[in-house]
Amino acid sequence: MRELLSVKDMNFTKDAKVFIRCDFNVPMDEYRNITDDRRIRSAIATIRYCLDEGCSVILASHLGRPKEGFEDKLSLEPVSKRLSRLLQREVKFVKDVVGEQASEAVDTLKAGEILLLDNLRFEKGETKNDALFAKKLASYGTYYVNDAFGVCHRAHASVEAITKFYDDEHKAAGFLLQKEIAFAQNLIKRPARPFVAVVGGSKVSGKLQALKNLLPKIDKLIIGGGMAFTFLKALGYDIGNSLLEENLIDDALKILNKGKELGVKIYLPVDAIAAPTCSQDSVMKYVTAQEIPNGWMGLDIGPATVVLFKEAIDDAQTIWWNGPMGVFEIDKFARGSFRISHAIAESPATTVVGGGDTADVVERAGDTDEITFISTGGGASLELIEGKELPGVKVLLKKEED
Ligand code: AMP
Numbered sequence: 001m002r003e004l005l006s007v008k009d010m011n012f013t014k015d016a017k018v019f020i021r022c023d024f025n026v027p028m029d030e031y032r033n034i035t036d037d038r039r040i041r042s043a044i045a046t047i048r049y050c051l052d053e054g055c056s057v058i059l060a061s062h063l064g065r066p067k068e069g070f071e072d073k074l075s076l077e078p079v080s081k082r083l084s085r086l087l088q089r090e091v092k093f094v095k096d097v098v099g100e101q102a103s104e105a106v107d108t109l110k111a112g113e114i115l116l117l118d119n120l121r122f123e124k125g126e127t128k129n130d131a132l133f134a135k136k137l138a139s140y141g142t143y144y145v146n147d148a149f150g151v152c153h154r155a156h157a158s159v160e161a162i163t164k165f166y167d168d169e170h171k172a173a174g175f176l177l178q179k180e181i182a183f184a185q186n187l188i189k190r191p192a193r194p195f196v197a198v199v200g201g202s203k204v205s206g207k208l209q210a211l212k213n214l215l216p217k218i219d220k221l222i223i224g225g226g227m228a229f230t231f232l233k234a235l236g237y238d239i240g241n242s243l244l245e246e247n248l249i250d251d252a253l254k255i256l257n258k259g260k261e262l263g264v265k266i267y268l269p270v271d272a273i274a275a276p277t278c279s280q281d282s283v284m285k286y287v288t289a290q291e292i293p294n295g296w297m298g299l300d301i302g303p304a305t306v307v308l309f310k311e312a313i314d315d316a317q318t319i320w321w322n323g324p325m326g327v328f329e330i331d332k333f334a335r336g337s338f339r340i341s342h343a344i345a346e347s348p349a350t351t352v353v354g355g356g357d358t359a360d361v362v363e364r365a366g367d368t369d370e371i372t373f374i375s376t377g378g379g380a381s382l383e384l385i386e387g388k389e390l391p392g393v394k395v396l397l398k399k400e401e402d
Pocket of ligand 1 (some may be wrong): 002200201202203206224225227243279298299300322323324325326328329357391
């Protein structure tokens with residue numbers, strides 16, 4: 001892939017205004033407290049850099065999926081407060097995106113000041129990649145910086161259409177975006193070996209393409225979570241009521257065979273924590289993968305699988321992890337994911353975690369500081385691993401030199 005245009009190479013004119021597309025799509029509780037501000041903290045390097053260059057910054061982001069215009073619970077106001085606390089300076093906020101209030105706030109913004117617009121998706125044009133909407137956003141800043149890795153796999157107005165209004169001297173990728181791309185690329189191109197991929201989560205379908213793309217590049221593949229049962233079924237096991245994607249049994253078998261052909265060691269669970277229902281007060285028992293009772297489902301990997309997976313991870317030099325090992329949201333079925341998180345965290349390997357759920361597991365397990373890199377974008381990080389070109393990244397690549 002060609003190199004990205006970098007914010008570091010921008011020659012800002014005096015008192016310039018910079019429009020920064022951030023990813024402030026953070027989780028909040030019912031009181032609208034931000035429960036995880038990692039995405040806000042990750043944007044700070046780029047914001048600080050632009051401010052230190054003497055610019056004023058206009059920040060924009062989406063939050064959740066508003067249905068029709070403004071929704072109080074999806075306003076970015078709590079983000080402006082948290083950002084202000086993190087930066088220890090004022091962050092102006094307008095409950096507006098492209099209306100008069102926003103325009104006025106931008107016009108009166110002085111050098112060194114920060115303005116946050118409200119949720120971009122309150123405007124229909126954002127997800128439609130609408131050129132007129134993008135043009136209005138582009139009128140706010142002489143420079144455009146994209147630091148929103150989490151949405152780069154979407155051709156949305158503030159990510160894709162907007163870049164058409166800037167030449168290569170006036171648009172660039174922020175530091176977070178550059179870091180995300182660099183980590184994913186190094187992982188695929190130059191992994192230290194053994195390179196182990198650990199995948200889990202609910203569905204094979206969501207990760208099928210990534211698995212196909214990864215297989216020729218890795219040394220070991222560890223499969224846990226709900227998706228493992230489609231593989232176990234493909235091997236002829238009785239999996240009770242466990243999660244199954246019947247239409248993917250063939251694909252699962254192909255992956256297992258391809259692994260053999262390529263000499264990739266593939267590990268599947270050998271036991272599970274099974275329960276008749278997926279709830280905290282359900283009865284549960286430890287069973288081998290071959291003895292899941294009729295009507296029961298496997299909801300976490302069992303202790304023998306933890307030992308097996310840990311042993312397989314033991315000599316890894318690079319580990320990529322995407323997808324929990326069980327229904328970690330329910331305490332009873334969280335243990336397997338936590339123990340694998342600890343094992344990955346303790347490994348001396350370069351460890352890269354992708355996916356919101358997996359980042360959440362690592363956080364809850366208290367392992368965040370021990371992981372080399374935790375991607376801020378679930379879907380986007382998966383698409384990079386699948387080898388796809390992200391629409392938001394493609395438009396920020398340097399032109400090919402003759
Ligand atoms: P994904 O979005 O495909 O990465 O899936 C994440 C979800 O998979 C989490 O919400 C987990 O609760 C769920 N999950 C993990 N293991 C299982 C399992 N054995 N059965 C059902 N769901 C699972």
